[in-house]
Amino acid sequence: MLTAEIIVVGAGPAGLSAAAEASHWNAGVTVFDRDATPGGQLVKQTHRFFGSRAQRAGTRGIDIIRILLDEIGERENARIVSGADVVSRYDDGVLGIAKAGHWFKAKPERLILATGAAEKTLAFPGSDLPGVYGAGAVQTLMNVHGVRPGQHVLMVGAGNIGLIVAYQLIQAGVEVVGVVEASERIGGYWVHASKIRRLKIPIFTRHTILQARGKESVEGAIIAEVGGDWAPIESTRRELSCDAICLAVGLSPLVDLMWQSGCSMSWISELGGYVPARDPSMGSDVDGVYVAGDAAGIEEASAAMMEGRIAGLSAAHSLGKVSDEQFGLRAEEIGRELANLRSGPTGEVVRRGLSKLERAPRNSQVLVEGGDSRC
Amino acid sequence: MLTSDGVPTPRDIEKIRPPDEIRRERPLVWVECFQEIPCDPCHQACPSGAIVEFEDINDIPNVMHELCTGCGLCIASCPGLAIFVVDESEGPDQALVSMPYEMLPVPVTGQMVTLLDRSGRPAGRGEVVRVRNPKTFDRTAVVTVRIPASKVDDIRAIALPGGDVDAK
Numbered sequence: 001m002l003t004a005e006i007i008v009v010g011a012g013p014a015g016l017s018a019a020a021e022a023s024h025w026n027a028g029v030t031v032f033d034r035d036a037t038p039g040g041q042l043v044k045q046t047h048r049f050f051g052s053r054a055q056r057a058g059t060r061g062i063d064i065i066r067i068l069l070d071e072i073g074e075r076e077n078a079r080i081v082s083g084a085d086v087v088s089r090y091d092d093g094v095l096g097i098a099k100a101g102h103w104f105k106a107k108p109e110r111l112i113l114a115t116g117a118a119e120k121t122l123a124f125p126g127s128d129l130p131g132v133y134g135a136g137a138v139q140t141l142m143n144v145h146g147v148r149p150g151q152h153v154l155m156v157g158a159g160n161i162g163l164i165v166a167y168q169l170i171q172a173g174v175e176v177v178g179v180v181e182a183s184e185r186i187g188g189y190w191v192h193a194s195k196i197r198r199l200k201i202p203i204f205t206r207h208t209i210l211q212a213r214g215k216e217s218v219e220g221a222i223i224a225e226v227g228g229d230w231a232p233i234e235s236t237r238r239e240l241s242c243d244a245i246c247l248a249v250g251l252s253p254l255v256d257l258m259w260q261s262g263c264s265m266s267w268i269s270e271l272g273g274y275v276p277a278r279d280p281s282m283g284s285d286v287d288g289v290y291v292a293g294d295a296a297g298i299e300e301a302s303a304a305m306m307e308g309r310i311a312g313l314s315a316a317h318s319l320g321k322v323s324d325e326q327f328g329l330r331a332e333e334i335g336r337e338l339a340n341l342r343s344g345p346t347g348e349v350v351r352r353g354l355s356k357l358e359r360a361p362r363n364s365q366v367l368v369e370g371g372d373s374r375c
Numbered sequence: 376m377l378t379s380d381g382v383p384t385p386r387d388i389e390k391i392r393p394p395d396e397i398r399r400e401r402p403l404v405w406v407e408c409f410q411e412i413p414c415d416p417c418h419q420a421c422p423s424g425a426i427v428e429f430e431d432i433n434d435i436p437n438v439m440h441e442l443c444t445g446c447g448l449c450i451a452s453c454p455g456l457a458i459f460v461v462d463e464s465e466g467p468d469q470a471l472v473s474m475p476y477e478m479l480p481v482p483v484t485g486q487m488v489t490l491l492d493r494s495g496r497p498a499g500r501g502e503v504v505r506v507r508n509p510k511t512f513d514r515t516a517v518v519t520v521r522i523p524a525s526k527v528d529d530i531r532a533i534a535l536p537g538g539d540v541d542a543k
């Protein structure tokens with residue numbers, strides 16, 4: 001059986017940052033990721049990132065991966081194994097891993113779960129037609145594989161993801177027929193909205209999609225205004241001609257391994273769904289298991305990188321690799337930056353979610369609303 | 376309105392327009408960033424200290440136009456593509472607007488392009504007078520176009536014949 005001081009699951013910004021930090025303190029780190037190449041969501045983020053300069057703001061997501069990989073690559077005590085899906089964690093802390101048709105076991109002294117998130121979807125008549133995509137799929141098709149998802153796309157959701165993917169569709173030479181958003185306000189940053197508006201893309205706030213129309217695949221979308229009670233107003237129904245519909249309606253944390261590990265989980269809608277309890281050093285309430293990034297609550301790459309750093313530092317500290325003093329200084333430094341990042345109005349939802357999580361009951365796997373049915 | 380469709384109102388623009396006294400003297404920055412978001416690369420990019428250091432990363436950029444030389448280095452650094460440099464020193468009729476451009480193909484100097492306002496409405500045609508696309512701008516070109524001076528508040532994008540944006 002493979003053994004390691006630290007195993008990180010997920011090579012997105014959170015997992016890579018955890019590995020970079022822990023290996024800096026001389027811990028032996030192995031990162032497993034099920035994708036063919038490391039980077040997580042970053043492999044398709046061709047736009048410049050927000051955040052603080054210290055967290056690589058202004059740099060494109062695709063280039064942030066290289067910076068993190070370079071940092072890790074310099075060290076002999078860290079390695080990344082791609083194409084390796086961590087499918088289970090048993091009570092004795094052993095992990096089951098599937099890679100290239102084989103299954104093997106690994107046992108870490110510390111485990112960092114940085115598994116990211118899955119896209120939410122929306123059900124409406126016709127939502128099963130070919131041509132209805134999640135925004136992540138559209139981004140992967142375009143920016144990783146160079147394939148256009150359609151020629152005329154309707155975007156659903158005006159959060160940052162919807163606005164950014166709409167912009168990237170235009171860059172790929174695709175017409176965006178509009179962005180519909182049920183809320184009366186644009187959820188994403190206004191600057192992202194401004195830059196697609198300048199390029200003629202209409203944004204329909206207070207609108208929703210009612211139906212995808214088409215025989216074999218999407219031929220149009222029926223949208224309508226929503227009233228004060230969020231119900232669609234029938235008289236405002238109209239059809240937009242399009243051959244693809246892109247759903248950007250949010251993400252939910254990918255937490256299967258946390259449930260398996262026995263972490264206390266709580267449903268916190270502000271953080272995207274079920275999330276694990278954690279202390280300020282990103283330790284879950286299961287001994288030796290740490291969490292970081294979108295898997296611990298939907299946020300942003302900047303926050304994911306800082307949480308990853310904290311988790312890597314804490315795991316290395318608990319292994320005796322970092323003195324208490326060094327740990328205190330470094331943890332405070334990263335913690336301050338993270339708090340700063342979350343301190344503004346756009347961090348309000350995350351702050352509310354985190355404070356709810358702090359107050360949520362522990363060891364509540366079967367007590368939470370909806371029982372332990374994990375869907 | 377910004378919150379509902381991303382188009383700033385004249386009142387929003389009022390807040391960020393450089394002071395009238397110096398507008399005819401030299402090119403000056405218009406930082407069209409109206410929301411408190413965690414972001415600060417514009418400050419780091421400015422060699423003249425015209426975009427004041429952020430006390431809190433969520434601050435709205437604080438611009439000291441007296442210090443701005445109009446160099447345009449901040450334009451490509453902004454992930455929101457929210458920074459423009461407007462040069463009204465050319466005379467009473469014409470002005471130059473420098474804007475970020477991330478579509479293909481990148482226009483060339485001398486090319487005539489369609490001018491677009493903040494909601495993408497065509498507002499005449501203008502000549503590209505300069506294109507900067509060095510490695511340090513990291514694939515965000517900065518394109519300078521000549522526009523009627525009366526439209527300095529409005530023109531904020533361009534469409535190229537046959538380019539990605541014009542394709543529709």
Ligand SMILES: Cc1cc2nc3c(=O)[nH]c(=O)nc-3n(C[C@H](O)[C@H](O)[C@H](O)COP(=O)(O)OP(=O)(O)OC[C@H]3O[C@@H](n4cnc5c(N)ncnc54)[C@H](O)[C@@H]3O)c2cc1C
Nearest residue numbers: 010012013014033034040041086115116293294300301302
């Ligand atoms: C369109 C879009 C635009 C964005 N723009 C910005 C932005 O401008 N600024 C910003 O800060 N953030 C942005 N984000 C958010 C950012 O991409 C995410 O917050 C960030 O990637 C989360 O990092 P992570 O490491 O937690 O997860 P991810 O990047 O999702 O990585 C998780 C990794 O874990 C792997 N994995 C999962 N489960 C397993 C398993 N069981 N075994 C093995 N491997 C597993 C996955 O393959 C994946 O590689 C954007 C997101 C999107 C979709």
Ligand code: SF4
Nearest residue numbers: 421443444446447449
């Ligand atoms: S144009 Fe040049 S001097 Fe003016 S704010 Fe931008 S970087 Fe600074």
Ligand code: SF4
Nearest residue numbers: 408414416417453455
């Ligand atoms: S870099 Fe752009 S989006 Fe970021 S704070 Fe400066 S002006 Fe605003």
